[in-house]
Amino acid sequence: MACIELSHVSVELPVFSAQKRSLRRAIMGLGTGLNSDSRIAEGTSDICVRALVDVTLNFDHGDRIGVIGANGAGKTTLLRVLSRIYEPPRGTVQIDGRITSLLDLSIGIHPENTGYETILLRGLHLGQSARTMREHMDEIVDFAELGGFIGMPVRTYSAGMYFRLAFAAATCIEPEILLMDEWISAGDAHFVQKVEARLNRFLSRSSIVVLASHDLDLIARICSKVVVLQEGRAVFFGPVKEATERYAHLCEQ
């Protein structure tokens, strides 16, 4: 049974200026006091963006979680913490279950690779074996409606074909924890329909789905609970209707 527990998680993203990125300046800074020479001190201040602040959330099996918030509120950072990309310096993260992260489209995509190779690579990236991907190839091609394009280089594909390929390859084996970022709602209506159909029919009650989106209708159709993020804080976590009302209220302010 999948389960996610975040306890007092805070994430700070360092912003490096060109000076901060330089080894030479770092070594010079050890010897000279940075504050004494204003030319060196300029542009070397430690800027950190507090992307997540004291976030405590619990997701249980069967949950369909929506994550909403303004741009920059921390949605993608939260998804990255859930994917284990960011290990937070403060707080604990307990995740039980195999994580399938669909945060972006570009992994495993070399423009010259064929659709077949790309599906194989995406599956391998997500922890599947090559044999599993080959067994499910027909089903993936079917879902993605690729037809003969499967043997063509991926640079010939339309955005819709990309989207369908990525989603089908990631969900051919039922994910225990599925994380999706906003690109899902950028797909055409046909694609969004297929995603919903698969989520509702194919994914069982033992998995967790977390979806970040600006499309509140999509969230309302797919999700059972919603997290509202504002400036890195989880200001609300609960049923969809109340969450969207709270978010609307926040937007007005």
Added chain:
Amino acid sequence: MVSDELVVERHSDIAAAPPQPSQSALALKDLVDGFKLWPLWTRLAWSDVRQRYRRSVLGPFWLTISMGVLVGTLGFIYSGLFRIDVANYLPYLTAGFIVWGLIASLINESCQTFTAGEQTIRQIALPYSMYAFRLVTNAYIITAHHLVIFVIVAVAFRVPVGASLLLALLGFGLIALNGMWIALLLGVICARFRDVPQIVASILHLSLFLTPVFWMPEQLPSDRAALVRLNPLHHFLELVRMPLLGTTPPSSTWLVVLGITVGGIIVTSLVFVRCRRRIAYWI
């Protein structure tokens, strides 16, 4: 907000949560998990090579032919200019240049172990060692294409390779091991400090002229010949070049290489354990 019953349930769950693993354990796990992903990094390494010559007429042979033309032309011109026997010089140059190419590409590419994989690192959690395995494998695939030229030269000039081939393989294995720690160490450093790749590239470029690749140590005056042994890259080169030419490297070469290997692994372990969790933030 979350209902009270759920809060009570969760408190007991959190109390029972296992302690977080140490950074050393996570670093070790990273290496093990990275190795287990071999179906992925071998395919990615091949894919990287194929990208170079896809849609070209000659395909993979471009790698072999370009090496062949360079080595062949230089070999004949230099042996003519410096009055060295071609049969002596050409195999030496071929073996040396191919192995140098391997070492140089390992070091140069290591500056981009993680920065080249920026897109992937920000989207999916994979063991960081996977990128190092991919890098080393990619370098070896390309070297294998180049070695075809050496086979041709060795056959044409009757180089007495024989049993020393096994020593050459061992040498290649040691270089691969060193490639791994360099890929991780430089990868971490260059993810944080973005001026290091240029520093490394300059040093390596200079080293090509300071290491006996185009010239033989024997050409140096006797009182200067020992200086060559101060160059660590020379030892790595000799480790494979000498067996490829049918001779055995001296024990001093093995000692230097093993010393650097062990030292490198220790330093890299310390750095990797400390910095692994920050890589995603630096990228």
